[in-house]
Each structure stands twice: as C-alpha cells, then as structure tokens.
Amino acid sequence: MTHLKTVLLAAALSGAAASSPAFVLRDAAGREWALQSHLGRERLLIVSRPSAAYLAEVRLQDAALQVRDLRVVALLPPSDAGLNGPVTLMLTLLADPGGKVAAQYGPAALIGKDKGVKARYPAPPALSAVLGTVDAMPMRQQERRERGR
Template identity: 75%
Template sequence: MDILKAVALSVAVSGVAATAPAFVLQDAAGQFWALKDHLGRERLLIVSQPSAAYLAEVRRQNVALQVRDLRVVALLHSGDARLNGPQTLTLTLLADSAGTVAQQYGPAALIGKDGGVKARYAAPPALNIVLGLVDGMPMRQQERRERGK
C-alpha cells in the first residue's frame, strides 16, 4: 500500500471529528505535562510503548517535526528506563503508570492543533506517513505559505 493510501485509510477510520481526551501525566523528573497546554500551538502524535528504535527515529527527525509543529509524546510505564533518556524539542517522554491514557488513545493517535483526533493507528506509525498527513492539512498548508517552509 503506498503512503497516500495508508494516510487516507488512517484518516477514514480515525473518527476525525472526535476531540482528544484531556490528560495530565508526569515525566521522569516529576514535572507535570498537560495536553491542554499544547493544543493550539502544536500537533501531537501520542504513541504508547514505542520501541527504542522508534524513539531514536523521532530524535533523528527532530528538525522535520519542528518545522511542522509536531511533538511526539511517548507513553511509557513508570519504571521504564527510557523515561530518563534524551528528549528533544519534539519528543516528550511521560509515565503512564496505570495505562489509562494509552487506553484512551490506543497504540498511537495524531492530535491536531484544534484538539481534534486526526488519525488513529494500530501501531506506532512511520514518521513519513504522519508527516505526509500533516502536510496535507489545510492549517499546515496555510503555515507553509506564511512561513515559507
């Protein structure tokens, strides 16, 4: 399946009109992180229990994510050593001890700046698929015209 078909399929089954459920979680340092503080400023890709390789790819794609105002929020078990791993401007590692946020969002979900769930994924999606979906969003196209990137 090519990238455009995969994006279209994820959007078609995503429940685009749904609003992202609010949540507040802590990072490894005990600092609170609230979804509501990021809506309107950033798009969020919430990913439950991503692999170390996935997190490494997010770190490598930091610039591409920044350009698109896209933050990856990785939900990890409270005892997971990766919580203490390096974060970037576009990667946030949070402890979801009870797994309640992961239950709400599933394996992965893309949240738009408007707070709407734009796509749900059965597994952490390849970043090129998410970036393609974001680039097709009307708000992102407007940003590109205004910012020139």
C-alpha cells in the same frame, strides 16, 4: 489507494475528528505535563510504548518535527528505562501508570491544531507517513505559504 489516503479515510470512517480526551501525566523528573496546554498550539503524535529504536528515530527527525509544529508524546510504563532517555525539543517522554492514557488513544494517534484526532494507528507509525499526513493538512499548507517552509 495511497497510504495517506488510506489513513485519512480510516480516520474519517472512525469518527477521528472527535475531540481529544484531556490528560495530565508526569515526566521522569516528576514534572506535570498537561495535554490541554499544548492543544491548539502544536500537532501531537501520541505513541504508546514506543521502542528504543522508534524514539531514536524521533530524535533524529527533530528538525522536521519542529518545522511542522509536531510534538511526539511517548507514553511509557513508570518503570521503563526509556523515561530517562534524552529528550529533544519535540519529544516528550511521560509515565503512564497502568496505561490509562494509552487505552484512550490506542497505540498511536495524531491530533491536529484544531484539537481533533486526525488519525489513529494500529502501531507506532513511520514518521515519514505522519509527516506526509501533516503536510497534506490544509492548515499546514497555509503555514507553508506563510512561513515559506
């Protein structure tokens, strides 16, 4: 079974089509970021406590994320130096006091434009795997036909 099929099967068996619990958190500058204002407009990969190397890879993949309307939301402890790191168009760094939001979403979760949780991951997933999952989604395939990319 391919990795994509395994992730999709696990999502289906876990009831991953459930709606996404809403949250509002702050970035390093103290600005509020509300999940609700992004649901339905973008796909979201919520990742708890990603490493500096993972964040660097996200930054390198910004163009691929833009094409897929995929925003990576990194949840970090308020004291984490990574909160002050560079952001890109599709990377959002948020302080998660007490890890409350991370507890709701787990190590990582992919939310589709239909606002449902499409996959949950036991650790921050390889971006190539997430991009493959997104590319297999019917809505993304329709976007590719319409946009030509």
